[in-house]
Amino acid sequence: MTQTLLLTDPLFLRHDPGPEHPERAERLARILDVLECEPISGVERRAPRSATEEELAAVHTPRLREYLRGLRGRTELIDPDTVTSPDSYEAALRAAGASVQAVEEVLAGRARNAFALVRPPGHHAEPDQSMGFCLFNNAAIAAEAARRQGAERVLIFDWDVHHGNGTQAAFWGRRDVLYMSAHQFPFYPDTGAPTEVGEGAGEGYTLNCGVPPGATDADYGAFFQDLFLPVAQAYKPDLVLVSAGFDAHRKDPLGDLELTERGFAAMATELKALAESACGGRLVLLLEGGYSLEGLSQSVHACVEVMAEDIKDRFPEGVSRGAAEALRRSREAHKPYWSVLGR
Template sequence: MTTTLLLTDPLFQKHDPGQGHPESPARLQRVLGVLASTPVAGTVMASPRSATDAELAAVHTPELLAYLERLSGHRAQIDPDTQVSEDSVDAARLAAGASVQAVEAVMKGQATNAFALVRPPGHHAEPGRSMGFCLFNNVAVAAEAGRRLGAERVLVLDWDVHHGNGTQAAFWGRRDVMYQSVHQFPYYPGTGAAPEVGVGEGEGYTLNIGLPGGNSDADYGMLFEEVFLPVAEAYRPQLVLVSAGFDPHQHDPIGGMDLTERGFAAMCSAMKSLAERVCDGRLVLLLEGGYSLEGLSQSVHACVEVLAGRRDSFPTGPTHADAKHALNASRDALRPYWPML
């Protein structure tokens, strides 16, 4: 029987970037409210632990860790997008810890899969810089935990509408963690062009597909089926992580995509099936963006249903020419490393 571990804590809602900020406590409140009103069988909810100094230091520089420690207990502005309140650093440390705990649970067989319902998000946080609503890079910390627990190869798939520059930077020169991203481009933070494929030993282990906006569930299905999944199958990860941002939803006030809840469920289902084929189902989702309260909460619920056993397929239908163009640009950049493309 599938056991899906959901990790969350009231402390996450005490991270308050300020009135009018899109990354508000209401996001997680709505998600948890929907999960409470429409429970999903086969899920278990638990409170996480905080990340240790060593777990954070596996990704982040001593200078960044010291800087954030000085901000703990204070309200401050890190950059034009990123504000912290008195509890934010503690919440961020707990979010990173939840990510590690989710990985521990699936690597040790205590859960089939897991979803860390956390905030602040993480994928913009670079090894030496907090930015873009993010303090610590939760998925990078989780990937390092997976490596320590014996996963020789870890796959990170990022479907947030924004490119995860921090995650890319963390593993740019490595092949033990593959980073795949589909995102709006050009858009914040400006990274994620098709030719960005990694360097040195990591060359060919970063895959970026940047879409212009307005793209549909069917477009995303084409990218998964023609690029992400074939490469992932060849890579054969021993742990699959998803930076699950829901701002590509068609109602999101920040993103410019046209995805529906069923599109997110289809992406989740594709990653779950991949994990079942190559790594005994070891799959962890970590919450990133998503700023339509209704779109976010319904899409998270749809993904939790998939984790707990539902299957979803990408809808058939016409795809946009610009999505095909983006796919071909990425395929051209990656074909020297992945001949099946």
């Protein structure tokens, strides 16, 4: 069995939103350079396949799928943030396919865990709308694939600095996928308040923690220990999926948080331990944002070390006043649904 499978493809470098766009090919190129210059034992790198129409249809509407097919080979401004180039549609198909393949390999026991290093990212793409640099929602498509392959409960943890509105929307009324997000708030895309908890059968199965500007590794440690991990352990997922954006890094030009690569590694450590205790170690990371080339590449490398070499990072102790208040609000919003948070 492969310990850590990395899925990536040169096609991802050909998605080109434009020379001034933050979601540029150099992001992935720098990650791959760092992984090559600082190799990690236990890692296998492989090229992925593209997603099928059936896999896309599990999340996205016929209208959106037809619209995006029509952009094949074209440069198009979808919205002020989201631009396609001639190779973008094929890259997005391959990104979604890589995410599904990562899940397939882990659920089949051919890989202990996996990281899909993809572009374009996905967590802002809603079932009927591409937005926020994202065309297809890779995490939602991967979660649906896991459900078809027998995973009864899927946990998606989103640590991107921006709230994953698209992933939340995909599973808003369901409890077979638990969506958790720690994100700067208020911030783009103006969703992710702690009171957004899902509805109907899914009420209580969306858990948002809006993080104040300036939050640190220690603050995230408090969020994990006092909010996310107790609920995740009670949920007992069959697979842990991570929307792994690295724009909460202190060097990132788009966010206002103060995480370091060690903070991301500490999150990976906790989620790996959760997966080992709940579901035989089945853990899949999917690349989302991150726009400081140094912060992004070093953070990805630190997370792959945790996944492949059993390196463990710990959060520093302490919590700031603003983070403590954010934690309190999220706990209060979810106490009615999760007894582990108290009543």
